[in-house]
Amino acid sequence: MNSRTIFPFHGGVHPPEFKDLSSGAPIAAAPLPSKLVVPLLQSVGNCARPLVQVGERVLKGQKIGAPDGALSVAVHAPTSGIVTAIGPAMLAHPSGLSEPAITIEPDGEDRWIDRQPLDWRNVEPRIVREHLRDMGIVGLGGAIFPSHLKIVEKGKVKTLIVNGAECEPYITCDDRLMRERAEGILAGAAIVRELLGAQQILVGIEDNKPEAVAIMREAIRASGLPADVGVVPTLYPSGAAKQLIKLLTNIEVPSGVRSTDLGVQCFNVGTLYTIWRAIEFGEPAISRVVTLTGNVERPGNYEALIGTPLNELLQLAGVRPQATGYVYGGPMMGFELANLDIGLSKAGNCIIVRDAVHFPPRPLEMPCIRCGKCADACPIELQPMDFYWFTRSKRYDKLEQWQLFDCIECGACAYVCPSHIRLVDYFRYAKSEIWADERQMKAADHARQRHEFRQFREEREKREKAERLAARAAPKAVEANSEAAPVDAADAERAARIKAAMERAAAKNAALNVESAPLVEPPAAPTEPALDEEKAARIRAAMQKREEEKARLAAMSPEERAALDAEKAARIAAAKEKAAAKKAAQEQDKAE
Amino acid sequence: MIAFLEAILIMVVLAVVLGAVLGFAAIKYKVDDDPLVDKIDEILPQTQCGQCGYPGCKPYATALAAGEAEINLCVPGGEDGVRKLADLLGKDFVPMSAEVQVEKPKSYAVIDENLCIGCTLCLQACPVDAIVGSAKHLHTVLVKECTGCELCVAPCPVNCISMKPVPENLTSWKWHYPVIPLKVKKQA
Numbered sequence: 081m082n083s084r085t086i087f088p089f090h091g092g093v094h095p096p097e098f099k100d101l102s103s104g105a106p107i108a109a110a111p112l113p114s115k116l117v118v119p120l121l122q123s124v125g126n127c128a129r130p131l132v133q134v135g136e137r138v139l140k141g142q143k144i145g146a147p148d149g150a151l152s153v154a155v156h157a158p159t160s161g162i163v164t165a166i167g168p169a170m171l172a173h174p175s176g177l178s179e180p181a182i183t184i185e186p187d188g189e190d191r192w193i194d195r196q197p198l199d200w201r202n203v204e205p206r207i208v209r210e211h212l213r214d215m216g217i218v219g220l221g222g223a224i225f226p227s228h229l230k231i232v233e234k235g236k237v238k239t240l241i242v243n244g245a246e247c248e249p250y251i252t253c254d255d256r257l258m259r260e261r262a263e264g265i266l267a268g269a270a271i272v273r274e275l276l277g278a279q280q281i282l283v284g285i286e287d288n289k290p291e292a293v294a295i296m297r298e299a300i301r302a303s304g305l306p307a308d309v310g311v312v313p314t315l316y317p318s319g320a321a322k323q324l325i326k327l328l329t330n331i332e333v334p335s336g337v338r339s340t341d342l343g344v345q346c347f348n349v350g351t352l353y354t355i356w357r358a359i360e361f362g363e364p365a366i367s368r369v370v371t372l373t374g375n376v377e378r379p380g381n382y383e384a385l386i387g388t389p390l391n392e393l394l395q396l397a398g399v400r401p402q403a404t405g406y407v408y409g410g411p412m413m414g415f416e417l418a419n420l421d422i423g424l425s426k427a428g429n430c431i432i433v434r435d436a437v438h439f440p441p442r443p444l445e446m447p448c449i450r451c452g453k454c455a456d457a458c459p460i461e462l463q464p465m466d467f468y469w470f471t472r473s474k475r476y477d478k479l480e481q482w483q484l485f486d487c488i489e490c491g492a493c494a495y496v497c498p499s500h501i502r503l504v505d506y507f508r509y510a511k512s513e514i515w516a517d518e519r520q521m522k523a524a525d526h527a528r529q530r531h532e533f534r535q536f537r538e539e540r541e542k543r544e545k546a547e548r549l550a551a552r553a554a555p556k557a558v559e560a561n562s563e564a565a566p567v568d569a570a571d572a573e574r575a576a577r578i579k580a581a582m583e584r585a586a587a588k589n590a591a592l593n594v595e596s597a598p599l600v601e602p603p604a605a606p607t608e609p610a611l612d613e614e615k616a617a618r619i620r621a622a623m624q625k626r627e628e629e630k631a632r633l634a635a636m637s638p639e640e641r642a643a644l645d646a647e648k649a650a651r652i653a654a655a656k657e658k659a660a661a662k663k664a665a666q667e668q669d670k671a672e
Numbered sequence: 673m674i675a676f677l678e679a680i681l682i683m684v685v686l687a688v689v690l691g692a693v694l695g696f697a698a699i700k701y702k703v704d705d706d707p708l709v710d711k712i713d714e715i716l717p718q719t720q721c722g723q724c725g726y727p728g729c730k731p732y733a734t735a736l737a738a739g740e741a742e743i744n745l746c747v748p749g750g751e752d753g754v755r756k757l758a759d760l761l762g763k764d765f766v767p768m769s770a771e772v773q774v775e776k777p778k779s780y781a782v783i784d785e786n787l788c789i790g791c792t793l794c795l796q797a798c799p800v801d802a803i804v805g806s807a808k809h810l811h812t813v814l815v816k817e818c819t820g821c822e823l824c825v826a827p828c829p830v831n832c833i834s835m836k837p838v839p840e841n842l843t844s845w846k847w848h849y850p851v852i853p854l855k856v857k858k859q860a
Contacts, residue, residue, distance in 0.1 A: 121842070177845060513846065
């Protein structure tokens, strides 16, 4: 059966397949659901920006979300209808978090927008890439990486690998697609091959899908493409890009290197099919084939619109009563769904309804006995048991040194662990902790920069203010060279004033023989001239003279003196009142 | 005698040459700032909140480098931060000091727009310039820049600033530590 040499990769596991549950029935078109919840997050990048408004009528294939950023792709209305809501909806994601989604109520007409095929042979590669981005094409194997970014410049890639391995148990959507739409897949592969300038196409299919192998071989013969089918042994995870590349070409993609740098690029069969539809027919990615299997009445594959609520989808297959849960994706890498009121996403290749027989509760975790089975099973040749220890002791630096980020989270290690340790869960936890640390470091750096800039700004403002004041003070000082008080003379001035006041008091005492000395005059009294250091004595004398004059005046007419005193007392009382009011206002402010 | 003088001469020449090299190196490769301060400052979360008792992260880092402060005073850094400081400074891990408050979730400041009187006091308090506004005009917090230090909360004369926890999204979401569910069996 096999004509090509296959180069096995390290490790791998072979869990029971359960593919025959759903592989027998042909792909059936799912009927229009009652509503479509189309997530705007349909790629590894940012959420798409919504282009429609609530109440707006949309046509099938109309762009409703514009790509935002390099890793983002457009989102389209899967059928014609009315937009009923735009807002957060729960995402098919292990976190169960909500992200923006557009809800469409189908009108039942399923009316297409005007579709424009792309004359891809006669346009620049840039235009083709933009077209794919605007058609919302992402990798349908589950990684939802934007396909237009994988079509690199011509000549770099020698071998195009078509990934039909479908190594996870239960899933059969790629198998059925190859059996029923081999021509479309190959047409897509031919387009991508020409865009990449690749010399050959290698189709990798696991040996548990002999029908698909035969049909693909036949289709290749008919098409005349420089292609070949490599039948790879059924061994999980042969469908992972690096593992399939090794199997078919014996090229090992090292850590931190992209396969394109080694002349190989890998596309999933479903992705190639949608690329063909997008380019030759102008149909955006608005549906996908999804396997419904497990504990259901009619397991099989359904072509469902993106955004179809999962509970409506599962009604097609008929969930049996003993369902214990729902897995989104395969049993090895998929995750448990919190609820079923979620729109189907482009990553959704399979929904497995669990039952207690095939998915028994996980046995209790036992201590690691360092048997090394996980290292034998690891397809990346990592040391999962060391990762486990480092994760438990929070040695994240060590984890990075031991290349944790090369782990593809395939779950082979956890599958073989005799102590039933959920190894992958530990690794996912460690990875997200390291990412969070990195984010925190970045945020701290940013905050430090802003803080340092603020300090710099404050310094600068202070300096500028001082300069401004100095510039303003300079001409004044020249103008009033005798009267203006320099800043450093303030102390002398105050001392002189106090002395003057004391002398004044003494003089008054002597002249009037009053029992109590009068209060020191308020410093900002308008009659007091500004003083200079050298002038202190002169002014003191002048003030003494004035006081003496005043005293004489008072001595001469006691009525006048009494009036003067009363006026002074009134002034002091007024000032006191003013100060009290100010203080009360301040306290009130503080209390508020 | 000649040999003795020769030995002395060699030693003198060596001393002069090596002295010159060392002297040159001391000037050429002089380190102005204490590199330890920067290393400590990198670990600190840069909220500039002053909860450690120092007027910012850098002063705390300087005090740590001088050995004048305990390593367990940084509240936003939490126990992880203490662990990193202990590693860097070669000290033993100490749990968070009892004087400082318990760790809080990361939050950001929100100004109630109906109450703000535009007094600019919070503007002056913010260590990272994350509040914009001007006198007698509405102020607002730049959520992206806010470090959650709470320094703006106290100066507000009308108490219109409150702290809100940062909501979780897909980028900040983390996988939980695997927990093993234990079944409690009822006794017969």
